[in-house]
Structure formats: C-alpha cells, structure tokens
Amino acid sequence: MRISGLRCWKMGNREEYPEIITISTKEIGSEPVAHWRVVKPVIKYETCIKCWVCVQYCPEGVIKESEKGPIIDYRFCKGCAICANECPVNAIKMVREV
Amino acid sequence: MGKLDLLSGNKAVAYGAKLSRVQVISAYPITPQTPIVEYLAEFIANGELDAEYIYPEGEHSAIAAALAATIGGARGFTATCAQGLGYAFEVVAQAPAYRAPLVMGVANRTLGWYWSVASDYSDSMPTRDLGWIQFYAESCQEALDGVIQMYRITEDERVLLPGMVCLDGFHLSHSSEPVDIPDQDEVDEYLPPRKIYKHTTDPTESESYVYPSLPVSLHTTYRKIFENAMQRTKDVIREVTKEFSERFERDTHGLVEEYHTDGAELLLITMGSMSTAAKRAVDRLRDRGVKVGLVRMRFFRPFPSEEILRIVEKNGVKAIGIVNRAISHGTSMDPLGAEVAATLYELKNRPNIINFIAGMGGGDVSIRDFESMVNKLTNTLNKENVRETMYVEHPIKIETPSVKFSDAAYCPGSQLCAGCGATLAMRHILKILGKNSVLVFPPNCVSASLAMHFPSSWMGVPYVLANYAAAAAYARGLQRAYKYRGKKVYVTVIAGDGCTADIGLQSLSSAAESNEPIIWINYDNEAYMNTGIQRSGTTPLNAWTTTTPAGVKWHGKKEEPKDMISIMIAHRIPYIATASPSFLRDFESKIKKAMKVVEKAEGLAYIHIQSPCPTGWRFPESKTVEIGRLATLTGVWPLLEVDHGTFKLNLKPRKLKPVAEYIKLQGRFRHLNDEDIAMIQKFINKRWEKLLELDGKIMW
Numbered sequence: 001m002r003i004s005g006l007r008c009w010k011m012g013n014r015e016e017y018p019e020i021i022t023i024s025t026k027e028i029g030s031e032p033v034a035h036w037r038v039v040k041p042v043i044k045y046e047t048c049i050k051c052w053v054c055v056q057y058c059p060e061g062v063i064k065e066s067e068k069g070p071i072i073d074y075r076f077c078k079g080c081a082i083c084a085n086e087c088p089v090n091a092i093k094m095v096r097e098v
Numbered sequence: 099m100g101k102l103d104l105l106s107g108n109k110a111v112a113y114g115a116k117l118s119r120v121q122v123i124s125a126y127p128i129t130p131q132t133p134i135v136e137y138l139a140e141f142i143a144n145g146e147l148d149a150e151y152i153y154p155e156g157e158h159s160a161i162a163a164a165l166a167a168t169i170g171g172a173r174g175f176t177a178t179c180a181q182g183l184g185y186a187f188e189v190v191a192q193a194p195a196y197r198a199p200l201v202m203g204v205a206n207r208t209l210g211w212y213w214s215v216a217s218d219y220s221d222s223m224p225t226r227d228l229g230w231i232q233f234y235a236e237s238c239q240e241a242l243d244g245v246i247q248m249y250r251i252t253e254d255e256r257v258l259l260p261g262m263v264c265l266d267g268f269h270l271s272h273s274s275e276p277v278d279i280p281d282q283d284e285v286d287e288y289l290p291p292r293k294i295y296k297h298t299t300d301p302t303e304s305e306s307y308v309y310p311s312l313p314v315s316l317h318t319t320y321r322k323i324f325e326n327a328m329q330r331t332k333d334v335i336r337e338v339t340k341e342f343s344e345r346f347e348r349d350t351h352g353l354v355e356e357y358h359t360d361g362a363e364l365l366l367i368t369m370g371s372m373s374t375a376a377k378r379a380v381d382r383l384r385d386r387g388v389k390v391g392l393v394r395m396r397f398f399r400p401f402p403s404e405e406i407l408r409i410v411e412k413n414g415v416k417a418i419g420i421v422n423r424a425i426s427h428g429t430s431m432d433p434l435g436a437e438v439a440a441t442l443y444e445l446k447n448r449p450n451i452i453n454f455i456a457g458m459g460g461g462d463v464s465i466r467d468f469e470s471m472v473n474k475l476t477n478t479l480n481k482e483n484v485r486e487t488m489y490v491e492h493p494i495k496i497e498t499p500s501v502k503f504s505d506a507a508y509c510p511g512s513q514l515c516a517g518c519g520a521t522l523a524m525r526h527i528l529k530i531l532g533k534n535s536v537l538v539f540p541p542n543c544v545s546a547s548l549a550m551h552f553p554s555s556w557m558g559v560p561y562v563l564a565n566y567a568a569a570a571a572y573a574r575g576l577q578r579a580y581k582y583r584g585k586k587v588y589v590t591v592i593a594g595d596g597c598t599a600d601i602g603l604q605s606l607s608s609a610a611e612s613n614e615p616i617i618w619i620n621y622d623n624e625a626y627m628n629t630g631i632q633r634s635g636t637t638p639l640n641a642w643t644t645t646t647p648a649g650v651k652w653h654g655k656k657e658e659p660k661d662m663i664s665i666m667i668a669h670r671i672p673y674i675a676t677a678s679p680s681f682l683r684d685f686e687s688k689i690k691k692a693m694k695v696v697e698k699a700e701g702l703a704y705i706h707i708q709s710p711c712p713t714g715w716r717f718p719e720s721k722t723v724e725i726g727r728l729a730t731l732t733g734v735w736p737l738l739e740v741d742h743g744t745f746k747l748n749l750k751p752r753k754l755k756p757v758a759e760y761i762k763l764q765g766r767f768r769h770l771n772d773e774d775i776a777m778i779q780k781f782i783n784k785r786w787e788k789l790l791e792l793d794g795k796i797m798w
Contacts, residue, residue: 003430006454006470006488017496021553025533028558029499030511030551037516056682057723059521060510075501076510080517080712081720094720 030076037079039094045069047091054083054092100280100346107270110238110277111177111203111263112137114245116147117285118201120175121292122167124152126160126601127629127645128182129215130267131205135177136632136644143649153633153645156567156601157182161189161202165260168198169308171300173249173292177203179267180221181541184209185567187225193260194229194324196308197297199252200260201245202230205271206370206423208459213549213563216460217267218423219369223433229324231261231331232399234369236355238275240396241265243342243350246280250289250338257331258295266423268460269371280346288345328400335397353402354409355394358384362391362413364475365449367406367420367438369395372456372463376421379468390472395434403441410442410449417450417475417484418442421468423457430487439485450475450484461492499554507533507558513550517719519709519726520544520621522679524592527619528557530689535588536576537561540569540602542594543628544621569593569602570609573616581699588617588693595622598706599635599660610669613701617692620662620704623711631714635660638734639781640774641766643714648769658781666704667740670798673703675739680726684737684748691741700742708735716765728760733786740797747793757782 048069055063055070062073063083069091070083084092105113111134115123123142125135141147150167154160157178164176178186183204193200208214209221222232233248235241241263248261265271294300299307312320332353339351357377359365368376373394383390393409395402409415420435429436435453442448454471457463467490478484503509507528514521524544539545539561548555548563555561564572569591577589593602598620606618625643626632633643633655640654648654666674673695677685685707692703710726712719729735732755737748757779761767770778 001430002486004486004488006467006474006490023553023555023560025558025560027502027504028506028509028556029502029554030509030556031500033511033513057522059514059516059518059525059722060512061508061525062510073510078516080722081718082517082522082723085720086723 032075033078034075037077037097039079039081040074040097041072041077041079041081041083041092042095043070043072044091044093047089049089049091051088053086053088057082057086100278100284102276102278104274105238105242105277105279106133106272106274107235107238107241107265108133108205108272109137110242111245111265112141113279114242114263115175115203116141117280117282118246118249118289119173119291120149121172122150122152122164122174123176124154124160124163124167124174125176125178126154126157126182127626127632128157128178128180129629130207130271131177131179131182131203132629132632133271134203134205136630139645140647140649143647143652145650155603155635157186158189158567161186164202165189165193165196165198165200168200169196169299171292171294171298171303174200175203176200177205179205180207180209181566183221183225185565190225190230191228195310197258198260199249199258201248201252202260202262203245204262204264205267206264207267212459214459215267217269218458218460219264220424222262222264223424225262226399226433229259229328230399231259231397233261233263233397234395235263235265235270236371236373236394238270238273239277239348240350241270242277242279243346243348246285246289247339247342250342251331251335253292254334254338255295257327257334259327259331264370266371278348284346288342332400332402332404352405353397353400354405355396356409357392357394359391359393359409359413361389363389363416364391364472365410365415365418366390366392366468366472367395367418367434368392369398369422369434372421372423375463375465376468378465379472382465383469383472388472388476398434401437406438406441407444410445415449417452417478419452419454419471419475421454421456421463421471425455425458435487448483450478450481451486452478452484453487454490455487456490463490496553499551503558505533505558507531509556509558511551512556513547514543515713515719517712517722518543519679519711519722520623522722523621523685523707523709526679526682526686527592527689528559530686531559531588531590531693533559534586535559535590538564538569538573538576538589538591540564540566540591540593540597541628542592542597543623544592546628566597567601568605569597570605570614570616570618574609574612574614577614577616586697588696590617590619592619592621594626594628595620595624595636596626596634598622599662607669610666610671610702610704613671615696615699616702617696618702618704620706621709622706623709623714624659625714627711627714636662639778640770642769643766654769662706663738663740667797670743671702671704672700672742673739675704676706676708676735676737678708678726678730678735678737680723681730681737681749688739714766716768717763721763725760725763728755728763731755732757732760733782734760736786736789738789743797745792745795745797747789750790750793754782754786
C-alpha cells in the first residue's frame with residue numbers, strides 16, 4: 001500500500017515540521033491585544049499619588065512603576081478599566097478609542 | 099406543518115430531544131456539545147418541556163445516569179463528545195448489554211492526542227465496536243430529524259440498542275441553518291410513548307430485569323445473538339426512516355444517501371458535514387463530464403455493506419475515494435476506509451481505492467480539495483489493484499510570536515477576557531511560584547488560553563494539560579518523579595471549581611489523603627466558565643447560569659454551594675486557605691505558606707481563590723476587584739486559613755456589609771427579589787457566626 005500526502009491550497013509550502021513540538025520556557029511571547037480595547041486608560045500624572053494600586057491590580061500586569069508615575073504598555077492593555085476603578089484619587093481616565 | 103427557524107446544529111438536537119418528549123436528561127458541559135443541554139435546560143425552565151434534569155459531576159456519571167434512567171423505563175437523553183466520551187467509555191461499553199434505548203448526542207471533536215475543540219471522529223470512532231447504533235448528520239435539519247428517528251429505531255422491539263446521533267463539532271453544532279421544526283402532534287404520531295419491556299427494571303410494571311453477567315461458555319454465543327440484533331437493525335432503520343421521510347416530506351432516509359451515483363465510474367464515500375462540499379464538487383465535475391458520484395454514510399453502525407456493494411456493482415464503479423475525519427493509527431487507513439475495503443472483498447472486479455485522511459482536528463475540507471481527490475482517483479483508472487492512503491494537508495508556516503519576553507514566568511497577552519479575575523490571580527501566583535515550578539492544568543479558562551498563540555505561551559514555566567478527572571494524579575506522578583530524581587520542583591495544580599468540586603474531587607481527595615506534597619489552587623469562578631457559564635458544585639444558591647436559567651419553572655440554582663473548605667478540613671491536610679485577588683498581600687502570603695508546606699513535604703496545600711468573572715457573573719469588567727472586595731466585606735467570601743489544624747479568620751470586619759451590595763452588582767442575580775436576598779443574608783449571617791466561633795480553634 002502506498003502512503004502519501006495530498007498538499008492542497010497552499011501548495012508552495014514545503015516546510016519540514018518537527019516530530020515533537022516544544023515550547024521554550026526561556027523565551028516566551030505573545031501577540032498584542034490592543035485591538036480588543038474600546039476604552040483606553042490615560043493617566044493624569046498631576047493627580048497621581050504613586051500608590052501603585054493600579055500596578056498591583058492590573059490583571060495583565062501591563063502597568064509599570066516609573067519616576068513620573070505609572071506607565072502603561074498599550075500593546076497589551078485590554079481596556080478593562082480596573083485601574084481607573086481602583087485608583088483612589090481618580091487619576092486614571094478612560095478615554096474612548098477612535 | 100412545522101415552522102421554519104434558523105437553528106444551530108446543537109439547538110436542532112435540543113429541539114429533536116424536546117419533540118421526542120425526553121423524560122430524563124443528564125449531561126455534563128463539554129465544548130462543543132454544551133449548548134444542546136443548555137437549550138434543554140431553558141426549555142424546562144420556561145415550562146416548554148417536562149423532564150427531569152440531572153447535573154452529575156462528570157461524563158462518566160452523566161452517561162451512567164441517563165443510561166440508568168433508560169433502564170428504569172424513562173426516555174433518557176444525554177450528550178457529550180471527545181474527552182467526555184472517552185471518560186465515559188466504560189459506561190458506553192456497558193450500555194448495549196442492558197438493551198436500553200438510550201439516545202446520546204455527540205458533537206464530534208478530537209479526542210485526546212493534541213488537543214483541539216473542533217471536529218473529527220476520533221471520539222466516536224473508538225466506540226464503533228461497542229454495539230451502539232451510530233448516525234452521522236450532514237445538516238442541522240438532519241441533526242433534528244436524526245434524534246427523532248433514533249428514538250423510533252432504538253425503541254423498536256426488534257432493536258432495543260443505544261444510539262448515537264453524531265454531528266460535526268462547530269461545522270454543524272455551531273453553524274446555523276434554516277431548519278423545519280415539525281409540530282409536536284406530527285412527532286407524537288410518528289414516535290409513540292416509551293414502552294416498558296419485559297426486561298425494563300421497574301418492579302411496579304415488570305417482573306424481570308437484565309441479568310448482568312454471563313458464564314464464559316456463553317459469551318461467544320451471546321456476541322453472535324447481539325450481532326444478529328445489530329444486523330436486524332438495518333431493516334428497521336430502512337423501514338422507519340422511510341416512514342419518517344414520507345410523513346415529514348423530507349428526503350432523509352436509509353443507511354446511506356446516494357448522490358449522482360447513476361453511471362458513476364468514480365465514487366466518493368463521505369460522512370457528516372463535509373459531504374455538502376463533496377456534493378458541490380460532484381456537481382462541478384459532472385458539469386465537466388466526469389462520471390463521479392457520492393455515497394454519504396448516514397449510519398456507520400450497523401455498517402451498510404449491502405448498500406455499498408449494490409451501488410458499486412450496479413454502476414460498475416472503477417475507483418473509490420473514501421474521505422474521512424478519522425485515522426486508525428497503525429493501519430494507515432481510517433475505519434471507514436478499512437471497512438469499505440473489507441466490504442469490497444466479496445467482489446470479483448474490485449475497484450481501486452484511495453483512502454483520504456482529511457479535516458482532522460476540525461480542518462475544513464473544501465470543494466477544491468474534493469476536486470483534487472477526484473483527480474487522484476482518475477489517475478488510478480489505468481492501473482489495477484490500487485490501495486493507497488493520502489493525507490489531505492493544508493500546511494501553514496510556523497511563526498514565532500511578535501513580542502518576546504526573556505526569563506519571565508509570565509507575560510501579558512493571554513486570550514482571557516478583559517477584567518478576568520483569574521488573569522490577575524495567575525499573574526501573582528506565577529510571580530510567587532517563580533520559574534522552578536511545573537503547573538498542571540485540567541481544562542479551564544486559563545488552560546484553554548495557554549495554547550492560543552501556536553507555538554508559544556504566555557507562561558514561562560512548563561505546564562502539563564491534565565485530563566479533567568485526573569488532575570491531582572498528574573501532579574502526584576510529576577512530584578514523585580522529581581522526588582525520586584532528587585529534584586525540588588513546586589508541582590502546582592491550577593484547577594477551576596468544576597475540577598475541584600465536581601469531576602476532579604475523587605482524584606484530589608486521594609492525593610490529599612495520601613499527603614502528596616503538591617499545591618492545589620482552586621480558582622473558583624463559581625461555574626463552568628470555559629464552556630460558557632454552566633452550573634458547577636460551587637455555584638451560589640439562586641445564581642443564574644445557562645443550565646440553571648431563571649424562568650417560569652426555575653429560579654436559578656436550587657442548591658447551596660458545596661463547602662470545599664470543610665471537605666479539605668476533613669482530609670486534615672497541613673494547609674487550607676481561601677484567598678481573593680482583591681486582597682493581594684493576604685493572597686501572596688498564602689501562596690508562600692503553601693510553598694513552605696510542600697517544600698517540607700508535609701502534604702497537600704489547598705488554596706481556594708474566589709475569581710470574579712465579568713463574563714459569567716454579568717458585571718462590567720472594571721468591577722472585578724471591587725466585587726472581590728465586596729464578597730469578603732459582606733461575608734460571602736471570608737478570608738480564612740487552617741494552618742496545620744488551627745483555624746484562623748484572616749479578615750474580621752467589625753460589621754459585615756449588607757450582602758445586597760454584592761448581589762445587586764451582578765446580572766446573574768438579577769431575577770432575585772428582596773425576599774431571596776434576605777434568605778441569602780440569613781445564610782451568610784449564620785455562616786459568619788459559625789466562622790467566628792471557629793476562629794482560633796484547633797480543628798483536629
């Protein structure tokens with residue numbers, strides 16, 4: 001009995017696949033999720049008291065501490081607004097994405 | 099006449115069951131089957147269907163309960179697929195001997211192997227030898243009709259066998275088509291009420307029951323007798339589906355469907371939804387003068403060998419292409435291909451055969467694919483005795499993720515919902531656990547999100563996807579391997595409430611009792627959220643879920659949630675705690691304590707985290723932390739720990755906030771009135787008093 005493959009559709013692709021697929025624990029990665037966002041958190045640095053509650057509670061962990069206050073990595077912010085909801089001094093405003 | 103509506107395959111199956119007036123429904127959530135039983139729950143809640151509804155802890159029990167209901171004289175219904183069908187395998191194997199006419203919906207999905215939630219027949223195919231009737235629908239209409247036909251077949255006194263109604267996961271289960279829903283009177287005329295047979299286990303109506311075991315010397319004989327019943331079933335299928343077809347004026351009958359087989363030199367044999375694409379390919383090729391036809395297997399068990407032989411002989415078929423979403427590893431053929439080949443053995447002039455393995459894991463098999471396949475068949479016409487297997491492949495390029503993080507235990511970008519409590523919890527868990535840990539994931543939202551960016555992950559520690567009911571066992575095995583090899587690795591199970599309180603409880607209990615030094619994290623979002631908000635053992639009283647809808651007859655979940663902390667206290671494990679991602683300092687200190695306990699190999703550490711779910715609890719995603727905080731401050735989610743037997747309330751507000759503050763923020767409690775809320779408040783108050791009493795006490 002002959003056994004073969006019928007490569008359809010993307011006929012040009014001749015990639016060799018590894019027999020066992022592995023994931024690296026040394027280097028991980030993902031794709032940005034910015035396009036999920038409907039509203040975007042914007043920090044009012046003049047109001048911010050640097051309590052870092054937003055850093056703690058951001059589910060994604062995309063808010064980092066810095067000298068001037070929290071910095072948001074917008075590539076990975078899903079716009080959940082937990083930071084704005086938790087901020088004790090209302091220093092985070094949710095702005096509609098355009 | 100019936101009415102026309104746009105139904106998904108799952109809804110069509112649910113309508114089929116409703117119109118068949120099923121009496122006992124028992125099922126467990128699993129993608130892509132779940133909507134079938136959600137719709138049935140809705141029918142009952144709204145008073146449209148009068149049936150008992152059982153919520154078992156897993157598929158093993160789900161199918162057993164439905165089977166037992168059928169043994170006890172009711173019209174039973176269940177539905178499952180993939181891992182669920184695999185988990186229930188021994189029940190599935192036992193069912194035929196009871197000669198009980200159970201009908202099971204199977205929304206086909208890859209079983210085990212590399213995980214996929216999409217469609218192939220690797221789940222139902224391994225059950226093909228067990229003695230069930232197997233029907234494979236091509237369309238949503240056929241899924242509905244198939245259920246009604248199947249009850250008529252299975253309950254026929256010449257048959258009395260269980261039957262599966264299979265529909266391709268997602269391709270059918272989640273695709274909507276116009277479906278003619280027959281009137282109840284018409285169905286009632288076609289399908290008489292369930293009868294009580296001589297062997298039905300009902301002491302009030304029947305004087306006998308099925309003898310469950312056989313002497314060795316009779317096993318072969320009874321296999322023969324059983325096989326005769328299976329063969330006899332073919333005539334019943336031909337007869338009663340013909341009657342259905344005439345009565346409902348739909349051409350949906352017989353063991354196979356023939357499409358342009360007249361004068362077909364080339365023949366495609368297919369099953370399920372891909373047949374529609376195959377038919378379009380046949381149309382195109384016929385237009386071009388290619389003499390090709392198609393046979394679609396409506397029933398795979400019993401196997402329609404007579405029909406296949408007749409079609410091949412009558413038309414002088416020269417080459418056959420068998421296309422299927424299945425493979426029998428080690429034979430290089432799929433079960434359908436192998437059986438067609440075996441069927442053709444009787445012929446003198448055997449046609450050439452190519453077995454096409456296609457659409458595994460839910461891949462699309464397009465019209466163009468079928469045209470290519472027919473091309474390959476044409477190429478064999480000048481050869482003899484061809485028997486070949488071809489894999490219909492659609493290769494893609496493996497790409498690395500666009501944003502990379504080095505030496506991190508966690509990176510953002512998971513596919514979990516915005517505002518997900520579990521994401522917040524996972525981020526802090528991974529931060530504390532560090533890189534020297536291995537995570538064990540039974541199916542849950544987090545594990546489903548792990549493998550979404552092929553071939554990368556947002557977690558920088560290795561994880562093992564565990565089978566649902568055996569998560570603790572996976573952890574035990576891993577931990578023992580590291581112990582034997584003298585390594586210190588934190589083996590941590592990240593389970594949801596479904597795994598902890600329902601399907602995985604037995605395995606967890608065994609590991610706890612055996613003092614296995616593993617960390618068990620139960621992130622409790624109070625329902626099966628991964629499959630779309632079905633009731634679990636820890637769903638709160640009165641909460642709306644898709645399987646406990648609020649309607650005319652139902653008012654959300656009827657039962658109190660399972661008290662997992664007391665269950666773990668009964669196991670006397672060294673560390674038990676509740677935690678909340680809204681109280682992160684407490685949360686992180688508890689993870690650290692759990693790590694100490696397993697470091698010293700004292701036993702299992704159990705941490706029960708409430709994980710607010712905006713999607714399932716119906717609240718704005720910005721409120722996740724607020725709701726978690728309110729849960730603790732109202733006494734709904736008390737923060738406590740039992741450290742080596744000493745009970746401690748970690749947070750004791752002087753006065754609890756009214757529970758209404760917590761409840762009114764959530765849509766899942768929208769149907770509750772003040773009286774209901776007062777009841778819940780009473781329950782919370784009583785429990786809080788009990789907790790205050792326990793505070794500082796030694797539990798064992």
